[in-house]
Amino acid sequence: MKHRYLPMTESDKKEMLSAVGVQTIDELFEDIPEKVRFKGLYNIKEAKAEPALKKELSALAAKNANAKEYASFLGAGVYDHYAPSIVDHVISRSEFYTAYTPYQPEISQGELQAIFEFQTMICELTGMDVANSSMYDGGTALAEAAMLSAGQTKRTKVLVSETVHPESRDVLRMYAKGQNIEVVEVPHKDGVTDIDRLNELVDSDTAAVIVQYPNFFGAIESLPEVEKAAHGEKAMFVVSSNPLSLGALTPPGKFGADIVIGDAQPFGIPAQFGGPHCGYFAVTKKLMRKVPGRLVGQTHDEEGRRGFVLTLQAREQHIRRDKATSNICSNQALNALAASVAMTALGKAGVREIAVQNLQKAFYARESLKKNGVEIVFDTPVFNEFVVRLNKPVKEVNQKLLEKGIIGGYDLGLTYEGLEKCMLVAVTELRTKEEIELFAKELGDSHE
Amino acid sequence: MNKKDQELIFEVSQPGRIGYSLPELDVPETDVAALLPDGYLREEAPELPEVSELDIMRHYTALSKRNHGIDSGFYPLGSCTMKYNPKINEDVARFDGFAHIHPLQQEETVQGAMELMYDLQEHLKEITGMDEVTLQPAAGAHGEWTGLMMIRAFHEANGDFNRTKVIVPDSAHGTNPASATVAGFETITVKSGEDGLVDLEDLKRVVDETTAALMLTNPNTLGLFEENILEMAEIIHGVGGKLYYDGANLNAVMSKARPGDMGFDVVHLNLHKTFTGPHGGGGPGSGPVGVKADLIPYLPKPVLVKKEGVYHFDYNRPQAIGRVKPFYGNFGINVRAYTYIRSMGPDGLKAVTEYAVLNANYMMRRLAPYFDLPFNRHCKHEFVLSGKRQKKLGVRTLDMAKRLLDFGYHPPTIYFPLNVEECIMIEPTETESKETLDAFIDAMIRIAKEAETNPEIVQEAPHTTVIGRLDETTAARKPVLRYEKELQNV
Numbered sequence: 026m027k028h029r030y031l032p033m034t035e036s037d038k039k040e041m042l043s044a045v046g047v048q049t050i051d052e053l054f055e056d057i058p059e060k061v062r063f064k065g066l067y068n069i070k071e072a073k074a075e076p077a078l079k080k081e082l083s084a085l086a087a088k089n090a091n092a093k094e095y096a097s098f099l100g101a102g103v104y105d106h107y108a109p110s111i112v113d114h115v116i117s118r119s120e121f122y123t124a125y126t127p128y129q130p131e132i133s134q135g136e137l138q139a140i141f142e143f144q145t146m147i148c149e150l151t152g153m154d155v156a157n158s159s160m161y162d163g164g165t166a167l168a169e170a171a172m173l174s175a176g177q178t179k180r181t182k183v184l185v186s187e188t189v190h191p192e193s194r195d196v197l198r199m200y201a202k203g204q205n206i207e208v209v210e211v212p213h214k215d216g217v218t219d220i221d222r223l224n225e226l227v228d229s230d231t232a233a234v235i236v237q238y239p240n241f242f243g244a245i246e247s248l249p250e251v252e253k254a255a256h257g258e259k260a261m262f263v264v265s266s267n268p269l270s271l272g273a274l275t276p277p278g279k280f281g282a283d284i285v286i287g288d289a290q291p292f293g294i295p296a297q298f299g300g301p302h303c304g305y306f307a308v309t310k311k312l313m314r315k316v317p318g319r320l321v322g323q324t325h326d327e328e329g330r331r332g333f334v335l336t337l338q339a340r341e342q343h344i345r346r347d348k349a350t351s352n353i354c355s356n357q358a359l360n361a362l363a364a365s366v367a368m369t370a371l372g373k374a375g376v377r378e379i380a381v382q383n384l385q386k387a388f389y390a391r392e393s394l395k396k397n398g399v400e401i402v403f404d405t406p407v408f409n410e411f412v413v414r415l416n417k418p419v420k421e422v423n424q425k426l427l428e429k430g431i432i433g434g435y436d437l438g439l440t441y442e443g444l445e446k447c448m449l450v451a452v453t454e455l456r457t458k459e460e461i462e463l464f465a466k467e468l469g470d471s472h473e
Numbered sequence: 474m475n476k477k478d479q480e481l482i483f484e485v486s487q488p489g490r491i492g493y494s495l496p497e498l499d500v501p502e503t504d505v506a507a508l509l510p511d512g513y514l515r516e517e518a519p520e521l522p523e524v525s526e527l528d529i530m531r532h533y534t535a536l537s538k539r540n541h542g543i544d545s546g547f548y549p550l551g552s553c554t555m556k557y558n559p560k561i562n563e564d565v566a567r568f569d570g571f572a573h574i575h576p577l578q579q580e581e582t583v584q585g586a587m588e589l590m591y592d593l594q595e596h597l598k599e600i601t602g603m604d605e606v607t608l609q610p611a612a613g614a615h616g617e618w619t620g621l622m623m624i625r626a627f628h629e630a631n632g633d634f635n636r637t638k639v640i641v642p643d644s645a646h647g648t649n650p651a652s653a654t655v656a657g658f659e660t661i662t663v664k665s666g667e668d669g670l671v672d673l674e675d676l677k678r679v680v681d682e683t684t685a686a687l688m689l690t691n692p693n694t695l696g697l698f699e700e701n702i703l704e705m706a707e708i709i710h711g712v713g714g715k716l717y718y719d720g721a722n723l724n725a726v727m728s729k730a731r732p733g734d735m736g737f738d739v740v741h742l743n744l745h746k747t748f749t750g751p752h753g754g755g756g757p758g759s760g761p762v763g764v765k766a767d768l769i770p771y772l773p774k775p776v777l778v779k780k781e782g783v784y785h786f787d788y789n790r791p792q793a794i795g796r797v798k799p800f801y802g803n804f805g806i807n808v809r810a811y812t813y814i815r816s817m818g819p820d821g822l823k824a825v826t827e828y829a830v831l832n833a834n835y836m837m838r839r840l841a842p843y844f845d846l847p848f849n850r851h852c853k854h855e856f857v858l859s860g861k862r863q864k865k866l867g868v869r870t871l872d873m874a875k876r877l878l879d880f881g882y883h884p885p886t887i888y889f890p891l892n893v894e895e896c897i898m899i900e901p902t903e904t905e906s907k908e909t910l911d912a913f914i915d916a917m918i919r920i921a922k923e924a925e926t927n928p929e930i931v932q933e934a935p936h937t938t939v940i941g942r943l944d945e946t947t948a949a950r951k952p953v954l955r956y957e958k959e960l961q962n963v
Contacts, residue, residue: 026824028817030557032906033828041835041907045851050827053834053851054729056698061735063728069596072818075561082812086570088585090578093569101577102799107495111526113567115533123542123558125550126755131878131938134479135540136754139533142482145955149519155954158755161611164799172655195796199773202795203622203657245513273505275515297566298586299576299800300611301757313952319755323960324948326941331478336948342614342651343889347660352651355612355745359753369482369529373521375493382498384508389500406509423579435577458499 028072090432092296096460100410100451101241101435102163102190103299104291106269107379107454109370112293116363126319126358130334137333140321140358143365150271150368150376151285152278153307158319159361160304160353163288164193167235167265168200169306169317169351170284174233174261175206176350177315182207183233184226186218188240189265191440197235206232216242216403216412220250227254233261233284238277239270242403242449243387243410248280256281267291268305270408272371272380284308293367294360303360314340317351382454383409390452390461397469402447410451412437412444415471419448422471431464479539479939482532483956486522492529539939540754541883547909551855551886551898552646552694554724554746559816562749562809571808576800580785586804587784591777593811594761600814600822601720601740602733603763608802609773613721615797616741616760617652617688622794623764623771624686624715624739625656630771630792636685636714642671644695644890646721649688658685665892669695669848676708684714691718691735692725692853694890694898696833706736715739715768723747724902725830725853728823738765748810750803759806773797828903829854832910836901839914843921847893854902860895868924868931870895875942876923876934880916 038050047053054062073081092105099105116122120135127133127140140158147156160166171183183201185194187210194210201208211223211234218236227234234255236246248264255262263284264277269291271277277285290302308316314337322336342349371379387409391401394413402412413434415422423433438445448468452461506514524532541548548555566572574583594606610616621639628636639653640661650660661679666672670693680687687709692698699705709716718737724747732740744750745758752758764772774793775786786801817825830853837846837856845859860870874884874897886898901910923931935941953960 026820028821028824030559030816030904031821031824031828032904033831037907038831041831045831045834045838047834047851050831053830056700056851057726057730058700058703060703061730063602063731063734065728066819066823067599067728069599069819069822070592070815072821073815075816078812078815079561079565082565082589082815083568083570085585085589086565086568088588089570089574090582091569091573092575093573097575099575099577103575103577105573105575107493109493109526111492111529114530115537117563118533118537119544119558120537120540120542122563122751122753123544124540124754125548125553125555125752125883127540129541129874129878129884130943131875131935131940132539132541132883133754134940135536135538138479138481138539139536139754141954142956145483146519146521148955149521161615161757162799165611165615165797190799192796192799196798199622199795199797200655203618203625203655205657245510249512271515271519273515274509275513276519295572295805296575297572298574298583298804299802300798301759301803301805313954320952320954322948323953324944326943328941330940332940332943334943334945334948336945336952336954339949341647343647345651346647347650347654349647349651349654352614352618352648352655353612354614354648355756355758357753357757358755359751360757362754366529366533369522369524369532370492370526371521372486372490372492372523373518374491374523375495376521377515377518378495379493381505382495384505385498385503386500388503388508406513420579427579427582432575432578432582454496457496461500 095430095432096456097432098434098450098452098464099432101449103296104451105453105455106291108293109367111370112363112366115366116359121362122359127335130332134332137321139362139365141323141333143361144321146365146368147305147307150268150276151307152276153285154310155313155316156305156307157316158321159356159358160306160318161357162300162302162304163265163286164196166286166304166306167193168197170263170286171197171206171233172200172204173284173315174263175204178232178261180230180232182209182230183235184209184211184231185235186211187213188218188242189235189237190241216244216405217246218251220247223254227258227260229258231258231260233263235263237265239267239408242412243407244403244405252281270380272376273384283312289364292364294363301357301360303357303364318353318356379454386454386456387411387452393461393465394468397465398472399468409453410449413448413450415446415448417471418446425471426467429463429467479535481956482522485524485528485532488523490523490525492524492526546881547905547913548883549885549899549901550883551900552721554900554902556749556902557904558749558751559813562812565812566805566808584784587777589808589811591779591784593807596814597742597761597763600727601763602731603740604766605769605772606761606763607772608761608807609798610760610762611798611803612756612758613741613743613760614648614652616762617648618655619773619797620717620739620741620762621652621656621658623768626771626794627768628685635683638683639685640679640687643892644693645688646719649719669697670699670701671705673701673704676705680708680712682712684712686715686717688717688719690722692722695848695857696852696855697848698853702735721746722854725826727826729826738768744806744810749813750806750809757803757806759803825903832901832903832905836899836910836914840917843918855898855900857893858897859893860897863924864895866924866928868928870897872931872934873920876920876931877916878935879937882913882916
């Protein structure tokens with residue numbers, strides 16, 4: 026058959042078969058036992074030519090309500106932020122996206138250096154000493170942080186705040202099951218981790234205390250108190266953090282965090298229905314040799330030229346096999362590159378400005394909602410998200426909002442007892458004053 | 474840095490330059506300090522670069538020129554299936570309706586995305602011969618762990634708590650034993666025989682009622698089809714264990730043999746290998762898992778279901794192992810894989826495997842006179858050579874790999890699998906032309922001759938790359954893992 030991805034011609038085939046010493050391609054498959062041989066063709070859809078397939082899939086895409094056409098107030102871990110045009114142009118360079126893991130440093134310096142720069146930027150934002158080359162996402166990074174903590178402290182219990190993303194906690198429980206680690210949830214009080222309960226629960230079996238900053242409700246946790254609780258029992262202090270917020274917020278490293286993890290999706294990575302995003306993993310120097318995943322380090326060649334290599338590989342699965350503490354192999358390199366470009370474009374000034382705008386707009390939205398008679402549930406300082414209580418099911422209100430060109434917030438009743446009819450509202454720098462006011466009005470009207 | 478060095482973005486930075494264009498703040502400005510509790514407003518700004526947009530583009534363009542991708546040249550990296558990454562895939566994944574949809578939107582607003590996922594699952598079921606598929610795992614290793622957790626849940630649901638061991642061949646990918654460990658199992662290694670296949674006698678010796686599963690790649694990492702697969706399935710099933718298929722090498726058997734028909738109970742696929750999701754310099758990948766009927770209850774939740782033409786995420790799955798990843802997997806990669814499958818169709822996927830296997834056999838036969846060929850039989854999509862002969866001349870496989878760089882090639886996988894001395898593992902894929910294969914073969918033959926006549930040129934390679942062999946020992950002993958200005962002038 027002829028296909029644009031398959032260059033073999035009939036005469037090539039003939040020559041090659043003869044070089045191999047067989048008459049037909051089928052002979053090359055004779056080692057497959059007759060009983061398991063698949064005969065004929067897969068019963069799948071016939072091939073489509075490029076224009077027709079593009080048209081079909083474009084129609085399929087058009088069935089989805091997307092954030093380019095709707096004003097989105099939905100966050101809950103995935104955010105609609107400014108993505109500089111340059112990001113997609115850089116990651117579309119196929120020297121980057123068609124490369125494999127940089128195991129041959131001499132012809133992979135571009136990728137290696139880009140990752141080295143990514144590691145540096147994550148360290149800068151989080152206030153940590155060492156960051157790896159990326160993880161699958163914030164959720165699995167959090168689970169790996171718990172595993173690292175258990176290994177490091179030789180303890181088997183982790184405390185995780187209820188204000189950590191519910192899906193990250195689900196993932197944590199999955200990983201914990203494999204490792205026989207006990208996961209204990211610390212309840213929230215008024216939208217932040219209940220410090221009294223935390224102090225009661227933390228003990229000498231505790232490997233880690235995990236909180237999110239800003240937390241799932243958008244609120245700022247009291248990190249000094251969590252730090253005291255964790256370190257008081259020599260447990261690891263683990264903070265999951267939206268790195269974009271750290272343009273304006275004091276970094277977790279300043280509060281004594283041992284491990285900071287999260288997702289770099291807010292930096293130039295599209296929501297794409299939940300993945301791929303880009304987990305990051307940062308630690309103190311002390312934990313450098315325990316980090317999961319790949320690390321890029323600086324070195325030099327024989328002529329003294331600076332170069333970069335994958336390093337400290339003795340930690341990893343392809344060397345340690347069953348002694349490895351993590352099985353991660355592929356990571357999210359291309360998305361780490363996207364995040365690097367976005368962080369570079371924003372730069373020192375822009376990362377502050379974007380974070381500050383989020384604070385300002387969320388504040389403005391909160392005030393506008395109050396004015397429209399909508400109840401704000403937790404009266405805590407927040408970054409770019411907060412909780413409101415409606416007097417109708419969130420689903421119903423969101424349905425109405427769609428008609429106005431708005432994607433409404435997250436229905437907290439799905440995951441939190443006592444927060445039925447509560448909506449988690451995200452307001453990024455991309456939401457205009459007009460959109461915010463329309464949203465506030467619609468939510469206010471829904472009360473009538 | 475010295476003059477010849479490629480600048481880091483931090484070294485390009487100049488105070489006061491910007492590379493962004495944020496919207497004007499159109500709401501009344503409030504005092505930020507008043508919005509945060511005391512001590513939470515960041516005092517020291519993070520040292521991110523200060524550069525213009527052109528600075529950024531020049532920087533990354535320069536970096537890209539120091540990187541080899543499939544589009545740059547041949548990439549015969551064994552076990553990685555470095556085939557062409559179609560451009561339509563990239564276009565489709567960037568459609569607004571796929572790229573800019575939020576995972577927590579109401580289901581009615583994302584029916585198109587769910588339809589694509591559902592249809593991809595249907596296609597993967599047929600391709601693998603399995604009864605159900607989840608798209609949740611983010612990568613191959615993540616899929617392995619997901620599959621093993623399901624096997625663990627299955628045994629435990631049967632009151633079988635003593636199945637603590639996972640058997641893995643000595644030729645297996647490193648992720649197999651690592652995934653077994655993370656899933657809480659002990660790894661037992663089964664030996665390969667002289668013929669490169671799993672030694673059935675050794676397998677019988679290591680299995681017992683504590684066996685949870687056998688993990689297998691078929692064809693294995695030597696590129697050989699495990700002909701005794703049905704006997705192996707019988708041995709494992711005979712003691713109540715499950716058979717796990719590592720789909721890294723699926724490109725070798727599409728339309729020729731399906732894991733489901735070989736007796737496998739669980740399969741993971743690497744959509745970034747066989748199904749052209751690009752490798753991205755190390756990811757993101759996608760690692761869907763397929764299972765036979767008896768394991769369906771344990772699939773991670775939510776499970777995508779279709780009722781009366783409408784798609785739903787079903788969370789009501791009491792026996793589900795839980796959730797392995799936030800949301801529904803690496804959708805963006807799944808879109809690319811789906812686009813590829815739909816571009817190929819049934820005839821295309823069959824041709825893919827046939828040409829991948831013909832290409833590998835052709836290269837193997839043409840190179841056999843110049844290198845040691847540990848397994849002299851038809852291979853599947855990849856094959857291994859041994860550099861033993863050259864090693865005697867003082868030229869190691871690593872040297873030959875580095876010499877290939879001088880000819881513009883990415884070297885094959887080397888020193889893997891572990892059971893072949895001075896191993897060179899070559900996987901050409903089906904998207905390469907005969908001319909490309911011939912040119913690479915010529916380069917390999919030339920290097921084999923150089924090893925005899927001029928070994929230094931090989932030992933000292935590469936000669937033409939932007940940088941020479943790097944001091945990896947120093948990198949590991951005195952790790953410099955981030956940019957710090959003070960550390961650059963040492």
